[in-house]
Amino acid sequence: xxxxxxxxxxxxTERKQARIRxxxxxxxxxxxxxxxxxxxxxxxxxxxxxxxxxxQKPYRKLDxxxxxxxxxxxxxxxxxxxxxIIQDMYxxxxxxxxxxxxxxxxxxxxxxxxxxxx
Numbered sequence: 001x002x003x004x005x006x007x008x009x010x011x012x013t014e015r016k017q018a019r020i021r022x023x024x025x026x027x028x029x030x031x032x033x034x035x036x037x038x039x040x041x042x043x044x045x046x047x048x049x050x051x052x053x054x055x056q057k058p059y060r061k062l063d064x065x066x067x068x069x070x071x072x073x074x075x076x077x078x079x080x081x082x083x084x085i086i087q088d089m090y091x092x093x094x095x096x097x098x099x100x101x102x103x104x105x106x107x108x109x110x111x112x113x114x115x116x117x118x
Contacts, residue, residue: 001025001054001066008036008070008081020071027055034078036070036085046085048078 001024009017023030033051040047040062046069053059054066070085072078 001063001068004067004069007068008085010072010077010081012073024051024068024071027060029055032073034072034075035068036072036078036082038067038069040065046082048075048082050075 003021007017007021012020020030020033024035029052031052035049035051035054037047037049039045051071059066070078070081072081
């Protein structure tokens with residue numbers, strides 16, 4: 001998974017955010033975590049998934065295509081973050097439909113998603 005440099009979260013300390021990112025990079029389960037991602041099939045604005053669902057085989061194959069733009073503890077909080085992201089996009093660009101353009105500069109591609117073994 002690729003994280004946006006400015007990953008939206010709600011009420012999580014930097015330490016908790018770092019722990020969650022570490023668990024996600026290592027593909028470890030996290031209870032009650034929802035991730036907000038750019039659309040996997042280019043259809044829609046944003047998608048919310050229970051993180052543990054993304055650990056299943058069909059999603060693991062898409063791992064390099066999953067771009068995380070936010071995460072939250074609880075679905076309701078994730079829904080509120082989606083509203084905040086859309087409002088921020090509209091405030092910055094004047095158009096809420098250009099999600100990829102809004103996050104293009106915020107995606108940090110060099111962040112490894114799996115440990116590399118040589």
